Amino acid sequence: MALHGPLKASIATAWMVGARLTGTRPALTILYYHAVPDHFRDGFARQMDILAAETEVVFADYEGAVSGEQPLVAITFDDAFDSVARNAVPILQARGLPATVFAPSGWLGQKAGWAMESLHDQAETVMPADMLRAIQSPLLRIGSHSIDHVQMAMVDPAEAARQAAVSRSMLEELCGHPVDEFAFPYGSLNDAAVQVVAAAGYRKAYSVMPERIGTDHSAILRGRTAVEPSDSERLFRLKMNGAFCWMPLASRLKRALRGKS
Numbered sequence: 267m268a269l270h271g272p273l274k275a276s277i278a279t280a281w282m283v284g285a286r287l288t289g290t291r292p293a294l295t296i297l298y299y300h301a302v303p304d305h306f307r308d309g310f311a312r313q314m315d316i317l318a319a320e321t322e323v324v325f326a327d328y329e330g331a332v333s334g335e336q337p338l339v340a341i342t343f344d345d346a347f348d349s350v351a352r353n354a355v356p357i358l359q360a361r362g363l364p365a366t367v368f369a370p371s372g373w374l375g376q377k378a379g380w381a382m383e384s385l386h387d388q389a390e391t392v393m394p395a396d397m398l399r400a401i402q403s404p405l406l407r408i409g410s411h412s413i414d415h416v417q418m419a420m421v422d423p424a425e426a427a428r429q430a431a432v433s434r435s436m437l438e439e440l441c442g443h444p445v446d447e448f449a450f451p452y453g454s455l456n457d458a459a460v461q462v463v464a465a466a467g468y469r470k471a472y473s474v475m476p477e478r479i480g481t482d483h484s485a486i487l488r489g490r491t492a493v494e495p496s497d498s499e500r501l502f503r504l505k506m507n508g509a510f511c512w513m514p515l516a517s518r519l520k521r522a523l524r525g526k527s
């Protein structure tokens with residue numbers, strides 16, 4: 267049984283109320299976008315205004331204290347689409363917000379041709395090398411999204427190791443900076459894939475499972491919450507407050523139930 271959007275949002279709302287009542291401690295929530303198409307530029311700008319006003323925006327690898335009044339939020343983008351350079355980067359720059367862009371190093375400058383997570387991203391093009399280099403700044407970091415946008419848990423270990431290591435060296439050569447963060451394409455990962463990424467020299471790796479990250483979180487793997495520039499303000503606020511962190515529990519429960527039947 268798949269949970270549909272409205273039901274998920276209702277559960278998230280109930281979770282938020284519960285978290286407020288029980289005084290759940292503040293945490294870091296990492297958001298991930300894919301494309302930011304031209305017609306969603308204004309929606310994205312509104313979301314960034316909300317983050318700037320109501321949260322403290324940090325890099326996804328933040329390891330400092332998690333305290334204070336405002337929730338901590340990090341912004342990431344998977345796939346390095348040129349619509350992100352065109353529409354999102356100027357909006358981030360104008361507000362001084364940090365972000366990390368994860369690029370599949372073998373797809374630079376090409377139409378996105380891998381099996382898509384989201385159908386409307388099929389029209390997107392991955393940034394060419396010079397564009398990726400140009401968007402870097404102290405507030406804009408580049409990370410790896412493998413070479414070929416592969417499912418790291420599905421390919422054999424030697425190929426997974428090549429995807430992690432070669433994409434890293436390609437992107438480091440291109441950008442002239444260390445590239446030591448990795449986002450798993452499709453969120454495809456297992457313990458072996460995380461070990462492969464760590465062995466290739468990455469400090470942090472990111473999944474697609476929502477997670478509330480506390481101060482003591484030193485593990486390499488961190489969860490993220492999917493967000494779209496088309497999300498309503500209500501849904502966006504739920505996401506930035508970590509209200510979808512029950513989802514990994516729900517999928518573990520689902521697997522356990524399936525195991526029993």
Ligand SMILES: [Zn+2]
Pocket residue numbers: 344345411415451452
């Ligand atoms: Zn991707």
